[in-house]
Amino acid sequence: MLDVTVIEDPEAAAVSLDPIRSRLLAELAAGPASAAMLAGKVGLPRQKVNYHLKALERHGLVELAGERRKGNVTERLMRATAASYVISPLALASVQPDPDRFRDQLSARWLLALGARLVRDVGTLITGAARAHKRLATYALDGEVRFASPADRAAFIQELTAGVGALIRKYDAPDAEGGRDHRIVVAVHPTVAPQAPDPRADEDRAVEPEDGESRPPQPPPAELTD
Template identity: 50%
Template sequence: MDTAPVEVIRASDQAITALDPVRSRLLAHLREPRSASGLARELGLPRQRVNYHLRQLEDQGLVVSAGERRWGGITERLVVATARAYVISPEAMGPAAPPEPGERPDRLSAAFLLALAAQTVRHLGSLLSRSRRTGGRVETFALQTDVTLASPAARADFARDLAAAVTGVVARYHDERTPGGRAHRLVIGAYPLPPTEEEHHD
């Protein structure tokens, strides 16, 4: 099984398993195939404890078998994580997950931006799950940039101009009449950089 660059954890049982401190360390070390004894040496843990946690990860489908190897006259079983990194979908929170963005949202609120981000993770998790079943590629594209705005007035002007530009581009390409066309979700958001990120950006 090929290790995916990133996997979205959508089930609460999987999330609980992955968030255990020992198991999250194991997942980080299992980006390449390892044996239980090798992991025990690397992490300084008893092999029996490592085996227990590996079984929990395997039961949740986060770790899979990766063959065997001979080591010092002993045959060791190898395992590997299903992905190099994991993201936990808000849907793993069940009823406590953020709701879908409202029909009349406050577009200037952080809560609305978080709702959009949560929705995006949910949608991408579903698409990635389907792509693994079908072998197809998830057709996505993304843009990211930083902009320094001099004042609240400049921010308002920037938001207005950006909205006008995006509306114009969407109007130029949107075509719901052509058979076989596929709808895409476009999400644009902006937020102040946290102080540490802002210092790094400068």
């Protein structure tokens, strides 16, 4: 079983988002089970569970893990093909985000578009590497930092931009024969709290303007402010 896999097909995405099928995926990610075993857990007749399992299997979201005899019946034990799933923007190809259409380093929505493109591209690379039976060379760095002040955050952004820019200029070889292009994405955003606050508690708070609405002139990226 894979740790995570990307769903690119629109029909497979629709199947995975069905509440009952999503519950079945969660159960099968925990371990193989038959339709009869799942029926009691999800509160549905075995025949109904079988129907949903066949839909999931048809789209490659579950697979046969084995069979066992139970009386005069042979039960099929199914398992999820991954512990978790990510839906690629390719599943909504006609309306997928395009970071090149709107570039704004201070926009959370542009950051979201970059993230969506990252999911799309890496998902496509994973699929291609699996079909070719090759390993995919990637690297990711994840960490957290607490800034004492907006000024410190702005200084960090400035140094980060200068440092990454220097590395790009040092190693970029656009004319290298046999070289391969790589995309670099660096993001800085507030850490999401474990639990979302009660929306009613925020009714009297000031709300930042949405992207596209009127807002004060933005400072350059190295001078982020609260």
